[in-house]
Each structure stands twice: as structure tokens, then as C-alpha cells.
Amino acid sequence: MSQESPLEKLATTVPSLPEVVTVLDRELKKLDCSPQSVETIINKDSSLTARLLKIANSAFYGFATRIDTISQALTMIGLAQLRDLVISASVIQLFEGINIPNFSMQSFWKHSVATGICARRIAIRRGEKNIEPYFVSGLLHDIGRLVLFKNLSAKSDQAIKLTEAKQIGISEAEMEIFKFSHADLAGRIMKNWKLPARIYEVVQNHHAPTSHSGFYHETIYLHVADLIVNLMEIGNSAEGPFAPHVPENVVLFNDTDFELRQLMEEVDQLSHEAFDNFIS
């Protein structure tokens, strides 16, 4: 038997996804899966149901009609997308009760929610149809930092100091100290959760998108969203100075200045409401 690596050991300190996600996944794989059966599963968790309806009725979606039931939400949002939304709405509770000195959980989740929103809005602007995975990967892109801070706090502080001393990005600093980065760790956690590769690979590469990896565009969107939210200073993920890797040939906008301004306003406006809906 091979020995568990430090990365794997840390990854297994994180609990598995809430049961409702597992039950829902099992249901979605059935041939006779129906909106009614999905609604029954979700309705068993009344606080999750309330949260989902609140989100479905918020500016996050901006639907014109009111949504009062999960089956209505399913019609509007779609099965696969609702499943992603269930993950987003229930995963943060796994990290509740973590207390890290000199580290604001509030600020951390604010950064995460805003990054998810920003990545999702970029995807919408680029005409993508399946946009919920962008929010999930944005929301979870830095959970590796949380797990590192919680378990190896002194070395994590050392990594931040290294970014400043050597003028390198946080991932490089972490590679020097831990031999893996917070992005690798988050990717592993999400792989253990059996999330799709489209989500965990994007998170794993979010500091260094390369055209050799799969999901290149998805990764670029997340990377740029992370950069934008860092510069807007919405929340904070305690990473030190940001080291962007944006290839010169990447075109994300038609009218860059104008679209960036709109995007930042959208992120600003949607983040506060979404922060209340997803976190508290």
C-alpha cells in the first residue's frame, strides 16, 4: 500500500459533502428521475429549500416571475444547474466553526462569493449557457487556503511572507514550503467530493491557466475573476500580492474598458445580496 501524501492527508480532514447532495446525485442518475422526485428530496431539508428559493428569487438570477416552489425553480434553472446550486448553497456549512487567529472568515467568504459571481458574469458575457459551474468553482477556489491556515498556520504565514520577500505569487511560495499549493489541495478536496473535472480542474489550475490543460477558458475566466475581485478589494483571501498569468492573446471583452466597468458594478451590486443568501 502506498503511503498517504501530506496533500491527501490534509484533504481528508475536510468532511464529505452534505447528504442531500449525495442523495440528489443518486436520484439524478436514475432513468425515472423526475422534477417531483428531486423536489421531494430537497424539500426534506427545509432550511436548504428556503435558501434555494431565496437565491432563485434574487438578482443573482434576475427572473421576472416569482418562484415559490422547488419544482418551479427546476423549470426555470434546470436540473443540472440546480444540482450545482445545491452544492453552492450547502457546502459552506462544512467550514463553519473554524477559527483562525488573524484570519477573517467573513472576509474570506466575501472574496469567494464575489469571485464566483464575477466568473459567472464573465461566462454570461461570453455567451456560455452552462454557467452554474463557474459559481461553484469561484466559491470554492480558495478552500485550500482555509485548510492550510487551519492545519499549518505558522507555515501558511511563512508562505505569505515569502511572496513579499521574493516577489513571487502565493502558489509558488506554497510550492517551496509545502511542495503543493492551496489550489492543488482544493482540487483534491473537490475530487474527493466527486465533483466533475470541469469544476475541480479549473480550481486546481486557477493560479496558472495554461492552454495545455483541459477547461482552458473556464480556468481563464476564474483566474481573471479572482484578479478583478482582488483589485476591487471585496473581501480578502490573505494571499499577498497577486501574480496574474493572463496570456496577451486572450480576448475576454469586445469593449474592454466599458465592459470591465459594467462587470465591476454587477459584481459589486450582486455580491452583497449573494453574500447574505449563501453565507448566513
Add this chain to the structure above:
Amino acid sequence: MSCQVHVQDLKPGSILEKEVRGGNDELLAPAGAELTEKTIEMLGNRGVASVIVEGEEENIRSKFSEQVVAEVETSTTELILESSRDNKLIKAIIDQSIDYKLRKKLEMPAGSQEAAA
């Protein structure tokens, strides 16, 4: 001339310079439409942050002293490693973030900026 206006600052009677689309890319209001109170309310409800109307564009940096602008410029630019600042998109993002923060400063009453950060 056109200018970008927050939905909450829109006045009835303004003319849309560009069409407005919602979160699912559906058309909410066409270019050339004259805004009514009802349309403005609808745009807010649909999560639209700002629209382009006919009028003069204001330069946000001109509303602050050189010193304040320079402070925001420095603190924002320093968030990025020096070696990676030389890139068109990154420069644009830095620039727009500075404008965004100045606009936020203008919206917020003095003294409340710390609490909101």
C-alpha cells in the same frame, strides 16, 4: 455623447444609447427607448447594475484631488506583483478598479469608508 449611469440614479425621460440585456441575455429594453419610472424599476428588479444613456460622460478622477487619486492608484497597483503589471488586460483591470473605488468613495458619506471595507 453617451454616459454610463447606475440604475438607481436613472431619471425618467433619459434615452437609452445601448440596449439593455438581462442575466440570461434576454432583451430588457431596446436602444433608443425613453425610460419611464416603471422601466427603471423593472431594470433594478432584474439585477441590472447600470445602463448607457445619451449625455455627457463624467470623469470620476477629476472629482478628487491629485493626492487622493494617487493614493488609490498606488494602493491598487501594489496588489499586483510588479513583474506582471505589463499586460494590456491587467492594465485595464487596474485602471477600472481605481475608477470603481473612486466612485464608491463618492457614494459613501465621509467617515463610513472604513466600516464598509
